[in-house]
Amino acid sequence: MSGLTGVVACETSICSIEEGTLRYRGYTIDDLAYKASFEEIIYLLWYGRLPNRLELIALKQDLTESAVLPPKIYDLLRLYAPWGNAMAKLRTCVSFLTHFDDEVMDHSFAADHRKAVRIMARMAAIVAAIERIRTDLEPIEPDAIKFSSLAEMFLWLLKGEKPEPIAVKAMDLCLVLHAEHELNASTFASRVTVSTMSDIYSGIVSAIGTLKGALHGNANEQVANMLEEIGDIGRVEEYIAAKIANQERIMGFGHRVYKNGDPRAKHLKALAKELGEYSGDTRWYDMSEKIERIVYESKGLRPNVDFYSASVYTYLGIPRDLFTLIFATSRTSGWMAHILEQHDNNKLIRPRAKYIGKKHQEWLPVEER
Numbered sequence: 001m002s003g004l005t006g007v008v009a010c011e012t013s014i015c016s017i018e019e020g021t022l023r024y025r026g027y028t029i030d031d032l033a034y035k036a037s038f039e040e041i042i043y044l045l046w047y048g049r050l051p052n053r054l055e056l057i058a059l060k061q062d063l064t065e066s067a068v069l070p071p072k073i074y075d076l077l078r079l080y081a082p083w084g085n086a087m088a089k090l091r092t093c094v095s096f097l098t099h100f101d102d103e104v105m106d107h108s109f110a111a112d113h114r115k116a117v118r119i120m121a122r123m124a125a126i127v128a129a130i131e132r133i134r135t136d137l138e139p140i141e142p143d144a145i146k147f148s149s150l151a152e153m154f155l156w157l158l159k160g161e162k163p164e165p166i167a168v169k170a171m172d173l174c175l176v177l178h179a180e181h182e183l184n185a186s187t188f189a190s191r192v193t194v195s196t197m198s199d200i201y202s203g204i205v206s207a208i209g210t211l212k213g214a215l216h217g218n219a220n221e222q223v224a225n226m227l228e229e230i231g232d233i234g235r236v237e238e239y240i241a242a243k244i245a246n247q248e249r250i251m252g253f254g255h256r257v258y259k260n261g262d263p264r265a266k267h268l269k270a271l272a273k274e275l276g277e278y279s280g281d282t283r284w285y286d287m288s289e290k291i292e293r294i295v296y297e298s299k300g301l302r303p304n305v306d307f308y309s310a311s312v313y314t315y316l317g318i319p320r321d322l323f324t325l326i327f328a329t330s331r332t333s334g335w336m337a338h339i340l341e342q343h344d345n346n347k348l349i350r351p352r353a354k355y356i357g358k359k360h361q362e363w364l365p366v367e368e369r
Contacts, residue, residue, distance in 0.1 A: 252307030
């Protein structure tokens with residue numbers, strides 16, 4: 001079947017999408033969105049249950065302590081041109097981390113979980129370092145500051161100052177909503193890689209390389225480009241009408257799995273409205289809300305997770321080409337959960353292909369071709 005649509009490739013207890021409802025380990029995303037912190041989501045995805053208070057404190061401390069990057073990562077990032085592709089930088093840095101981990105080929109349960117914490121924390125630190133180094137700013141060492149959460153740590157390392165509580169709340173919610181999404185393309189890539197008993201880092205690199213593709217990971221960046229191109233709410237109707245008339249794709253709408261709307265979108269819509277009102281500039285939210293209404297009335301399509309996340313990240317002052325890197329930072333929690341599950345009961349993933357080429361060809365000597 002084209003694109004393996006509808007094909008079941010594995011069994012998992014991590015995430016389900018049934019009848020339009022997204023669940024992490026049985027908890028609906030609506031229940032988790034404003035009740036769970038991202039650290040609680042990480043623990044839930046990796047261990048199959050919510051942490052108690054002491055376990056949550058320990059995980060937060062482990063993440064903060066593990067976020068310190070080897071100095072050579074900074075040296076590597078300084079070799080890149082400032083305008084170099086940010087996802088390519090992230091992919092290479094995660095691969096480079098392999099050389100600084102003595103447990104890289106230890107597939108035991110304990111070692112896998114220690115590596116999971118290190119990679120999870122360092123993803124956030126790498127993304128922040130990419131931005132600071134390319135703008136001629138010194139990276140901030142995370143061990144010098146006491147952080148309340150991974151979301152706060154990321155924003156602090158990125159901006160160089162303590163973020164406002166509303167910004168931390170917004171980032172934490174984005175991390176929760178993007179954390180896991182069943183067997184999407186990048187998750188499948190990570191499971192295939194580690195099913196060969198390759199190392200965890202290779203699994204994450206495979207996932208990042210897959211997420212880098214325009215059909216998977218950078219839709220929210222394209223939504224932001226669209227909003228900037230429109231520029232003003234008065235131009236929305238004309239712009240979208242032209243897109244529809246020319247049968248051009250409107251980014252941020254529709255989903256391969258959700259036919260009646262992405263359950264994550266409404267949470268990001270509410271967050272975009274809150275951030276717009278807090279900043280005193282609702283232009284991005286207003287344009288997005290009008291686009292949503294027109295597209296639904298014209299095409300019957302509802303927004304997906306990428307549509308309003310573009311406005312949220314813009315209100316947070318995050319550079320546009322980092323949007324997908326934040327997605328990758330969040331989704332590392334889900335990728336890692338699937339990698340750990342794959343290692344727990346591993347079998348090499350080796351599907352077959354249906355041959356549709358020519359058959360019964362006869363060999364001809366080169367003189368007769």
